[in-house]
Amino acid sequence: MNLLQIHEPGETPLPHARAAVGIDLGTTYSVVAIGSGDGAEVVQNIHGNALVPSVVYYGLDGKIEVGYPARLHYERGEKGAIASVKRLMGRGIADIKSLLGNLPYDVAPGEGMVRLKAGGKEVTPVEVSAEILKYLKHSAEQALGREVTQAVITVPAYFDDAARAATKDAAKLAGLEVLRLINEPTAAALAYGLDKGAEGVYAMYDLGGGTFDFSLLKMEKGVFQVLSTAGDTALGGDDFDQAIAAWVLTELGFGDTVLPTQDIGVLVSLARNTKHALTDADSATISYKDHSVTLTREDFDDLIYPYVAKTLEVCEQALLDAKLSTLDVKGVVMVGGSTRVKLVIEEVGNFFGHPPLNDVNPDEVVALGAAIQAHGLTQGSDNLLLDVIPLSLGLETMGGLVEKVIMRNTPIPVSVAQEFTTYKDGQDGMIIHILQGEREMVEHNRSLGRFELTGIPLLPAGIARIKVIFTVDADGMLTVSAEEQTTGVQQNIHVKPSYGLPPEAIEKMLLESMQHAREDITQRLLVEARVDAERAVFELESAMAGSPEILEEGEKNRIQRQVQVVRNVVQGDNRDYIDAEVQELARLAQSFAERRMDSTIATALKGSHIDKLDVKNHA
């Protein structure tokens, strides 16, 4: 493909850019992959495959193990082994009631998120995920022979804001900068589409261990446009395992017994092996506590049919949202390990009227897509991913009702402004409650947080006009800003997240984990701030050198003075000063940056014919 790239002189991508990887942080397995100019490759482990069990073991001696060794502890029913933690990301105790009793470890309520008891202490799901990410980072570093500092991490398309924020926090704890969170089915589509040269409307049916996502995409000339997405964050192969485990207990007459938490891990592992055996065999025998019992394919199909039927309802919803029928879908790509289950393949084939596509490795395709995107984001690429928000965003109104502000399946980034007014004379503050979900009533949706507006000018009721802007960025995450219209006063917004961890908690964890590793956190953050400052100066100076004609003299002097200020504070060791001066630099350069972009585009348009800009693959 010979495609148009816009780089200015002195502004080509940095040759010494640090390595960026793609990570599929899955419920049962995780995979890390490395992108290059021609695609991507997964990092293999010593077992000759790419899968790292998403299990972390916390020993009482403070030792932490990840992957296969941790899963061994888990299968032996030892305390301290934590699996399927993804289901708990960004979740409070009330959210996971249905899971309680099925988890092979003890859960405690905690501020923002649940706590898990392991290795004689309590850990958050964020910390557990961070251990998995650290492990993957390390594997990639060994494979590459250099440091890995940046990653594209995939999340279920149906992950809500809290779960996305928790994933970003975990990456931060693991020392990874998140270049972008991308949705798992979108990542799969990128890898699949590029590999197979697929064009047209395709469906990604992504059934993992704990989550189900279904996305419809239009793939055309390097553009991957998500038309709609739907899913269930509590539906996956784990449910099949639980169903088998429950069946075994009933068959053996243990139906009413409450199992000790350790035994759950053992039984569920047996159930999973049985499930795997049934992908090839017509029946499988399970031995548990000196008893054995045989499960046939037919009985297995009956056990899991309700879950499979649920996935098809989700498919129907997504088709309806995209105003498409199954006839419009050129192919259904099977993603996620659970799509190996025979009944799933059969039912999906029946639903769409043609057999699903099984020509990619369903365990690896998501990580490969993430790695391709990581490479593209750091080195430049002509692929374009256009994604959507999975769930509508709304506000609480009178009577506990929800008013939708941004509808689901709206392309991101998106920004919507809503005006509010006061209902009392001299009212100087108000609370706005933000919700995510499709239901009418507040209590049926997920609360993202309460935003407190303060400092509203004292005016009679109904006169103040407060414009609140909700923005969902390319990571699918929400930010809010507000301004009083009549006076132009910028409002302070105080965010009280309903779930998730406040930034201070993350800093504290970062501190603890660093102390544990005998590293100096302040030093590390300072180094990061310096690197960021130097990068900002470098990028700005390259831009200024590239477009001297649009730089006004006074502006140039102001920017250069500020560059000097930044250079001075970088010599010092106050991180806050560095950050503040870098921000000031960005503010001074904003107008220049905007003009420069306009002229870049003008030049690009002038320099080539429109039909060349319409990037086509003529090769």
Add this chain to the structure above:
Amino acid sequence: MTDYFSLLNILPAFDIDFAALETAYFQQQRLWHPDRFTGKPVAEKQAAMQRSVDINQGYNTLKNPLTRAQYLLQLSGIAVGTDKDSIKPAQPLLIEVMEWREQVEEGTELDKLDSLLKTIQSKTIDNLSASYNNNALEMMAQEALKLSYVIKTLDEIRQRKLKLK
């Protein structure tokens, strides 16, 4: 702000070439999507993000016949909707809508109503095109109101059918 038609390089019209709109949309997002600005200065990132937001908004507005009609009216200084200065639905339309609503609530012959409304929907879209091309903006406003009621009622029929299931 530049209007959505200029932003997406197409001529302001009700009858638009959907393929051209899409091509322009992809072209613009290729230039402005946040993914194109990962290594850029913060100010550029922010400006590009805003532009990308506008392009998305423009594409969404123009690809849908109802929002496209409303936007064309808005560009001509005509507001349609519930605000106090906007054009209100004419009496006969209101009566028609009330009859549909009653039928939905009773839940009788929903399939018949559904297909009737779909016929009205495509006819209304034709009328929107004709009235815009003839510069009959008042009439266009009424047709736009009609289309919004039709779409809303079709949605209510779907919800109602789900409940009856």
